[in-house]
Amino acid sequence: MPYTPHDTTAPRIALVGATGAVGETLIGLIEDRAFRYREIQLVASPRSQGRTLRVDGREHRVSAVDTFDFSTVDLAFFSAGSDVSRKWAPVAAAQGALVIDNTNAFRMDPDTPLVVPQVNADALATRPASGIVANPNCSTIPLVRLLRPIEDRWGLSKVVVSTYQAASGRGHSGTAELHEATRAALANPADPGPQAEFAPTLAFNVIPFIDELLDSGFTMEEQKMLQESRKILALRHLDVTTTCVRVPVRNGHSEAVWIECHDVVDRAELVAALCALPEVTVHDRDAPGAFPTPRTIAEANDVHVGRIRVSPHNPRGCWLWVVADNLRIGAALNALQIAEELVARGTL
Numbered sequence: 369m370p371y372t373p374h375d376t377t378a379p380r381i382a383l384v385g386a387t388g389a390v391g392e393t394l395i396g397l398i399e400d401r402a403f404r405y406r407e408i409q410l411v412a413s414p415r416s417q418g419r420t421l422r423v424d425g426r427e428h429r430v431s432a433v434d435t436f437d438f439s440t441v442d443l444a445f446f447s448a449g450s451d452v453s454r455k456w457a458p459v460a461a462a463q464g465a466l467v468i469d470n471t472n473a474f475r476m477d478p479d480t481p482l483v484v485p486q487v488n489a490d491a492l493a494t495r496p497a498s499g500i501v502a503n504p505n506c507s508t509i510p511l512v513r514l515l516r517p518i519e520d521r522w523g524l525s526k527v528v529v530s531t532y533q534a535a536s537g538r539g540h541s542g543t544a545e546l547h548e549a550t551r552a553a554l555a556n557p558a559d560p561g562p563q564a565e566f567a568p569t570l571a572f573n574v575i576p577f578i579d580e581l582l583d584s585g586f587t588m589e590e591q592k593m594l595q596e597s598r599k600i601l602a603l604r605h606l607d608v609t610t611t612c613v614r615v616p617v618r619n620g621h622s623e624a625v626w627i628e629c630h631d632v633v634d635r636a637e638l639v640a641a642l643c644a645l646p647e648v649t650v651h652d653r654d655a656p657g658a659f660p661t662p663r664t665i666a667e668a669n670d671v672h673v674g675r676i677r678v679s680p681h682n683p684r685g686c687w688l689w690v691v692a693d694n695l696r697i698g699a700a701l702n703a704l705q706i707a708e709e710l711v712a713r714g715t716l
């Protein structure tokens with residue numbers, strides 16, 4: 369039973385951003401994985417104050433973050449945008465809560481570990497100086513989970529990624545806008561529909577631009593994948609270069625990944641290494657049509673990899689096609705697995 373009100377070893381938890389796409393996914397995962405908690409508090413903006421949401425069959429009223437007392441919880445998940453995290457996560461930490469932050473606010477802070485439990489769980493051995501553990505970017509998480517064994521066996525020389533990122537990466541409003549713009553375009557092909565989240569329109573379109581533009585000409589989303597991969601894998605000079613693209617998919621990010629290694633890669637050995645990874649489904653070519661897509665992956669809590677090809681022209685290079693649920697693998701599930709690891713290690 370996840371709700372254990374009399375078990376003092378189970379944490380009291382707060383979910384900031386509980387009404388959002390990541391927050392709702394987190395609630396579902398807490399229920400599915402029977403994450404043990406002594407008390408749960410749901411927090412969002414003043415707009416949602418007083419709304420009720422069900423967790424494990426019990427109704428909970430949503431509080432506004434501005435008046436929330438974080439000294440009443442042991443663990444606070446933040447999924448309410450970078451501005452909210454910048455303002456309130458340090459307050460929560462100062463009031464004694466350990467924060468797991470889903471935003472970009474603290475990922476590159478040297479006092480804040482950036483954690484993918486399947487890759488660098490040891491970073492959770494001690495309580496971080498900042499009181500915050502950062503959850504990486506949604507495209508970085510599946511990537512580093514596959515790069516780790518490749519680095520260990522063949523040595524990474526260069527990684528080139530193109531992402532195909534779903535509308536739900538922009539939360540509830542992103543998904544709603546894709547639906548509305550698609551309806552508008554079906555009725556009148558010249559009508560772009562609403563463009564508050566995606567411009568130009570995402571309906572029947574692809575947009576090679578996510579987040580803000582940097583002086584380098586890369587976008588912030590592309591820079592995150594470089595910097596975060598280096599930090600998580602502890603490879604300061606790893607060469608990762610990315611083009612991040614928004615596509616008219618509802619949920620589930622995909623990535624085409626070209627990897628150059630120091631040593632010659634044997635395909636069978638590569639497939640075996642990927643098959644050996646926990647919570648990874650390998651779709652190998654032996655089964656006809658065996659490749660993952662955002663709409664057809666069955667186990668949403670796994671990273672899916674297919675189209676595994678070693679280049680005949682460059683046997684040190686290989687291609688992977690990767691699909692992962694951005695709301696789960698890329699956000700809520702990784703955050704909950706960090707919490708599970710913190711509880712298991714007694715770091716809370």
Ligand SMILES: NC(=O)c1ccc[n+]([C@@H]2O[C@H](COP(=O)([O-])OP(=O)(O)OC[C@H]3O[C@@H](n4cnc5c(N)ncnc54)[C@H](OP(=O)(O)O)[C@@H]3O)[C@@H](O)[C@H]2O)c1
Nearest residue numbers: 385387388389390412413416447448449537539540694699
């Ligand atoms: N979507 C993804 O795939 C994904 C992946 C990785 C990381 N993230 C990060 O997770 C965060 C949430 O994303 P999302 O997709 O869940 O977005 P969302 O569906 O738009 O939800 C946003 C949540 O934040 C709350 N919020 C907004 N402004 C607030 C404020 N001023 N004070 C307190 N709460 C506020 C909203 O509460 P109200 O309902 O009251 O407005 C809602 O609960 C973002 O930082 C995003 O970058 C998202």
